Amino acid sequence: MKTSGNTILITGGGSGIGRELAQRFHDLGNTVIVAGRTQASLEETVRGRANMHWLTVDASDEASIAAFAKTALERFPAINVLINNAGIMHREDIAHGADTAIAEQTLITNVLGPIRITNAFVDHLCSQADAVIVNTTSGLAFVPLVTAPSYSASKAALHSWTVSLREQLRGKVEVIELAPPAVRTELTPGQSTREGYMPLDDYAAEVISLFQQVPTPPEILVENVKFLRDAEREGRFDAAVSMIAAL
Template identity: 60%
Template sequence: MKISGNTILITGGGSGIGRELAHRWHDLGNTVIVAGRTESALAETAAGHANIHPMVLDVADTADIARFAKAVLAAHPGLNVLVNNAGIMRFEDITGARDLDDMEATIAINLLGPIRLTDALIDHLKAQDDAAVVNVTSGLAFVPMPRTATYSATKAAMHSYTVSLRAKLEGKVEIIEIAPPAVQTELTPGQSTREGYMPLGQFIDETMQSFEWEETPAEVLTDNVLFLRNAEAEGRFDEALEMTKQF
């Protein structure tokens, strides 16, 4: 993926990883559209950045994705990069019957949302030069955290879907996966100050270094996530699962 001169759409751009990626790509000379449900948070991301443009989108709403896709292409016909970053994480007790609202919302936002938005934009992207889709998954795509079973499952599904996209769109659209480790953001309450989690700034620094390589790797990984990403291949899956079970 080229580092500048793009028009980049980032979902979940009102906070955390999405906001910081928006700022970094903006400062490298890209036009950035930040999308999310909360207009005030998007405005905070855009404040002081002339080429960051906020647009409201609910990725859990099929009709709103269709509306948004038409609106964003009308406003930014040069759009050539989609970053599927929006996501939620909910703690769950899956050992008994429960209210499934959190489970359903997690699937709608983390899995159906990026698939639907990619589908809505893919024909446009295929016609653009230097087109790319960047899917933000998680180290938990490779070793689940049982306390966040649905979140982990959606990220595993998005990893698999990303592999399929890459295989089918080879030579047409570059497909990149960012798999973060546990990062200090407000994905869950108190996470932004949780000890042992990777500071957000450090994560963004290391992630952006990969995008500055001559060829962006298919999987953008920081050193902190390799314990999970490579656990199965290195025969450490059970050890890694024992670790994630403690959270």
Template identity: 60%
Template sequence: MKTSGNTILVTGGGSGIGRELARRWHELGNTVIVAGRNESSLAETAEGHANIHPMVFDVSDPADIERFVRDLIGRFPALNVLVNNAGIMHYEDVTTKRDLADAEATVVTNLLGPIRLTDALVDHLARQDGAAIVNVSSGLAFVPMPKAATYSATKAALHSYSISLRAKLEGAVEVIEIVPPAVQTELTPGQSTREGYLPLGTFVDQVMMQFESGAPPEVCVPNALVLRNAEKEGRFEEALAITRSF
């Protein structure tokens, strides 16, 4: 993926990883659209950045995705990069019967959302020069956090989906997966100051270094490799013990 001259859509661009990636790509000379549900948060991301453009949509609503994509391509016909970053995370007790509303919302937002948005944009992207799809998964795709079982499962599925997309879109659209470790964001309450989690700025610095030097198919910062390579290195049970303690 080239580092400048793109028109980039970042979902979940109102906070956390999405916000910081949007601002860094803007600094490199890209047009960036930040999209999500919270208009005020998106406006905050864009404030002071002339070429960051907020657009409101609901990634969990198929009809709104179709409406959003029509508006998006109408306003930004040069769009050539999709960043599927929007996601939610809920802790859950899977040991007893419960209300599955949070689990179902997690599947819809974290997995069906990227699948639907990719489907809505793939024909357009395939016609663009330098086209790319960037999916933001998680180290928990490789070693789950048991108290966030559904979140972990959706990220494992997104990792698998990214591999399939990469194989099928080879030569037409580049497919890159960003694999975050535990990062200090507000994905869960109090996480932005949690000890032992990677500071957001450090994480984004490390990600952008890889993009600027030619992003590999999987962008794994050093902290993410502890989980990404656990099974291959025979450390899976040890790594699971770590995620169980989070």
């Protein structure tokens, strides 16, 4: 992936990892469009930055995605990079029969959302030079956090889907997976100050350095996430499940 001269569309771009990466890609000389549900946070993200724009979209709503894609392609026909970054995370107790609303909303947002958004843009991207799709998964795609089972499962599903997408688009669109570790953001309440989580600024700096490698790795893995990514292949899976369950 080239890291300048792109027109980049990033969902979940109004806060956390999405906002930080959007601004850093903008600093590298890209036109960047951030998208999300909350207009105020999107406006704050782009404020004072020329060639940085915002659009609203609800990644859990099929009609919203369709309208968003139509608007995005009409206003920004040079889009050649799509970063599917929007997602939600909730803790769950699944040891007893209960409402499945959290599971349903998590899977719709975190799995169907990026699938639907990719589907809305893939034909356009196939016609663009230097086209890229980046899907944000998680270290929890490889070792689940047992207190967030639906989130972990959703990221495992997106990882698998990304592997298939990469093969089907080989030679047409570069497909990259971004798998963060636990990062200090507000993905969950109190997470931005949690000891042991990676500072957002440090995470974003390392991610950008990995994107700048030639060739760009198919998986963007900072050092902090390799404990999870490599757990199964290194025979540490059960131990890793137990270890992060205590966090």
